[in-house]
Amino acid sequence: MRGFDDEERERIEEELVETGRERLVRYGPAKTNVVDITEPVGIAKSTFYRFFDTKAELYVEIYRREVAEFAEGTRAEIDEADSSREGLEALFRSYAGWLEDNPFVQRMVVQSDYRSFYQDVPDETMEAIQREGLAEFEAVFEPLREREGGLREDVETIELLGLLSLIGLLVIHREEYDNYNASYYERVRDLLIETLARGLVG
Structure with missing residues (x-):
């Protein structure tokens, strides 16, 4: 079996990622196989x-x-905020918008039972990903901690990620809110974001 040099491996991996993303967005994970x-x-x-x-x-x-x-795009938004509270609101709104509008996230998280697709991933791989995610968001939250009147000192990054998950759950159940009233989801989302941001600053 012919081997690949580093340049070929990098090119093929990038193409697999790009093609995989396109196929998953178009057909969903259940209808996408390796040959596709x-x-x-x-x-x-x-x-x-x-x-x-x-x-x-x-x-x-x-x-x-x-x-x-x-995370990279959100750091830029937080840097432009005038206060930690405004920075938190920017983060939460950005996260909600990411879940609402990103086609890959919509397919894999909002429209699918994403947990079933990760069952084949080794525990050590998932643990490494969780550590990376924690580090990514620690870098997002750090500027908010350093500002005067910034994040409460008793709130840890893992707890902030848990609060982001609340916003994620709201997005996942958006249709139920929309069925009640056309603007109900947006109103609840905005109130949740404002309330969380207000309660997290020192």
């Missing part, structure tokens, strides 16, 4: 497993990149 991803890249199905042990690990890599891109 490898054929456009021009490699055999068996070669896929030289890059990712499972299809789920490809999903994880795509999601990891989406999170890193979101």
Whole structure:
């Protein structure tokens, strides 16, 4: 079996990630198989497993990149805020908008039972991803901690991520709110964001 040099490996991995993302957004995870991803890249199905042990690990890599891109963009928004409270509101609104508008996140998190697709990912891989995510968001929250009147000292990053999850749950159940009233979801979302931001500053 022919090996790949570093440049080829990098190119193929990037193409697998890009093609995988496009196929997952278009067809969803349940209707996307490995061949759907490898054929456009021009490699055999068996070669896929030289890059990712499972299809789920490809999903994880795509999601990891989406999170890193979101965190980077959000840091810029927080830097422009005049206060920690405004920075928190910017973060929470950005996160809600990311869940609402990002097509990959919509497919994998909002419209699907994402947990079932990650069952094949080894525990150590998931733990590493969680550590990376924690570090990504610690870098997001750190400027808010350093400002005068900033984040409450008793609130840890993992707890802030838990509060982001509350916003995520609201987005996942958006349809139920929309069925009640056309503007109900937006009103509840905005009130939640304002209340969380107000309660988290010292």
